[in-house]
Amino acid sequence: MGSSPKHINHELGPMRCPVTLDDVDLFGPGAQEHWYEMYEILHREAPVLRLPGGGITPGSDAFVLTKHADVAMVVKDPERFPTLTQTRISGHANAGLSAEDTWQKYRSLMQASMVSLRPTQELYIKHRKELTDPWVGTGAIRHREMITRHANDLLDEWIDDGQVEFISRFARPLPQRVMASILGFPLEDIPQLAEWGDAVVTPFVHGHNHRHEITPEQTQRMLARLEGFQDYIYEHVRAKRAEPQDDMVSFLCEVHYEALDRKLTDLEIAGIVHAMILGGLETTQYALEEQAQLLCERPGMFEQLRVDRGKVRAFTEEGLRMRSPTHGLSTRMTARDEVFQGVEVPAGSLLHLRFGAANVDAEEFDCPFDLDLDREGLTRHVAFSTGPRVCPGANLSRVEQQIAWGVLLDRLETIEYGEGNDWLHQPGIMLGTLKLHLRFTKATAPMHLGTGRTSHTA
Numbered sequence: 001m002g003s004s005p006k007h008i009n010h011e012l013g014p015m016r017c018p019v020t021l022d023d024v025d026l027f028g029p030g031a032q033e034h035w036y037e038m039y040e041i042l043h044r045e046a047p048v049l050r051l052p053g054g055g056i057t058p059g060s061d062a063f064v065l066t067k068h069a070d071v072a073m074v075v076k077d078p079e080r081f082p083t084l085t086q087t088r089i090s091g092h093a094n095a096g097l098s099a100e101d102t103w104q105k106y107r108s109l110m111q112a113s114m115v116s117l118r119p120t121q122e123l124y125i126k127h128r129k130e131l132t133d134p135w136v137g138t139g140a141i142r143h144r145e146m147i148t149r150h151a152n153d154l155l156d157e158w159i160d161d162g163q164v165e166f167i168s169r170f171a172r173p174l175p176q177r178v179m180a181s182i183l184g185f186p187l188e189d190i191p192q193l194a195e196w197g198d199a200v201v202t203p204f205v206h207g208h209n210h211r212h213e214i215t216p217e218q219t220q221r222m223l224a225r226l227e228g229f230q231d232y233i234y235e236h237v238r239a240k241r242a243e244p245q246d247d248m249v250s251f252l253c254e255v256h257y258e259a260l261d262r263k264l265t266d267l268e269i270a271g272i273v274h275a276m277i278l279g280g281l282e283t284t285q286y287a288l289e290e291q292a293q294l295l296c297e298r299p300g301m302f303e304q305l306r307v308d309r310g311k312v313r314a315f316t317e318e319g320l321r322m323r324s325p326t327h328g329l330s331t332r333m334t335a336r337d338e339v340f341q342g343v344e345v346p347a348g349s350l351l352h353l354r355f356g357a358a359n360v361d362a363e364e365f366d367c368p369f370d371l372d373l374d375r376e377g378l379t380r381h382v383a384f385s386t387g388p389r390v391c392p393g394a395n396l397s398r399v400e401q402q403i404a405w406g407v408l409l410d411r412l413e414t415i416e417y418g419e420g421n422d423w424l425h426q427p428g429i430m431l432g433t434l435k436l437h438l439r440f441t442k443a444t445a446p447m448h449l450g451t452g453r454t455s456h457t458a
């Protein structure tokens with residue numbers, strides 16, 4: 001069977017392939033099609049790229065950091081490089097993604113809960129340990145059977161078809177079902193939850209420039225789409241306070257937050273649910289979708305993984321490194337004057353951390369574009385960031401990815417690109433195509449069908 005080669009469609013986006021530093025525009029329309037070409041230029045010529053006037057206060061600049069050493073150093077040192085939220089709390093600057101009033105109101109409403117629970121670095125860590133770790137962090141492994149069941153159910157729907165649009169039929173619904181199950185929301189509500197989830201990520205998908213700014217019109221549209229989200233959460237909180245179930249929202253209703261020696265308010269619970277929906281859906285979708293592409297581009301690797309399941313973890317980690325779902329975030333500031341790679345970065349500058357570029361930095365990773373299942377230090381990548389504010393859902397996502405591939409490897413014998421792919425990417429700061437058509441053959445003798453007994457480690 002012949003598959004559609006990817007390069008033919010590589011030219012469809014509005015942006016031409018960058019050749020010189022002047023061509024590099026990480027945030028322009030169609031940039032996603034060329035990010036990796038841009039990273040090569042940036043690593044060579046401008047590993048610290050100044051964006052004049054791009055800071056959050058008038059006259060200040062932003063800097064794009066693309067080196068692994070710089071990004072890792074920044075996220076590990078919250079004193080020297082506070083987050084924007086910390087900066088706002090200390091009143092250092094009035095940072096905002098948009099000056100629009102309603103948007104600010106919405107943000108402060110949702111953030112108030114988060115800020116009240118973890119205003120300091122110390123509390124941030126306790127917040128994670130006490131409130132989210134048991135469900136999406138260290139405790140994520142407890143969801144193994146549930147995730148396996150959802151993955152199998154999804155596969156059942158198309159296993160006999162020979163071809164599938166992988167995003168809408170697997171990579172997107174799997175994290176949605178998993179997150180709904182963890183939170184304790186009915187699966188029938190997923191279309192509505194997905195609508196809210198899409199609205200919540202508006203700035204990261206449709207936002208402009210490195211600050212993910214959205215226009216007043218976009219803000220209004222987003223707020224209209226979010227109508228009812230908070231009431232929905234409050235309704236569930238009320239029901240679960242009255243009759244607790246075995247789910248994360250019931251847990252949050254009951255838990256005594258040791259760090260503050262009290263229970264959580266409804267608003268605080270809503271804030272955490274909001275963060276789970278914001279962080280937990282699209283990210284894992286993109287991870288799975290890009291990993292499927294990596295397999296299609298490497299004939300023989302799917303078969304190799306089928307017979308050597310011990311390598312699935314290495315595969316997903318390499319996938320996260322080579323095709324990081326979250327390519328960049330402008331979430332840190334400089335508290336004092338700094339020098340990165342010989343470039344002076346004044347105090348009060350905004351830092352855009354380019355996780356996607358850091359993960360293909362040849363100074364950190366030998367042959368960074370090789371998917372190396374035997375690579376040493378597989379988790380050195382910063383796809384989830386690192387340090388004290390590392391992604392709180394990293395474990396859950398890792399478990400989901402490993403189980404998803406475990407089930408796919410159990411039940412499919414081959415996968416390859418199908419017809420109809422145009423390789424156009426979603427806009428914004430996440431890496432992922434809008435569609436991914438795959439052709440596959442069903443395994444004649446499924447390997448560990450539906451048992452979830454393949455080795456999954458976080």
Ligand code: HEM
Nearest residue numbers: 136275279280283284287325326383384385389391393397
């Ligand atoms: C492949 C999947 C994922 C990737 C690549 C990813 C990546 C990231 C990154 C880079 C950050 C920023 C960390 C920092 O500022 O240092 C982050 C933060 C966050 N992630 Fe994830 N994430 C993923 C999955 C998840 C999941 C499954 C959840 C929820 C269950 C989640 C929830 C969050 C939250 C709530 C934050 C914000 C933490 C804060 O307030 O600082 N993420 N993630």
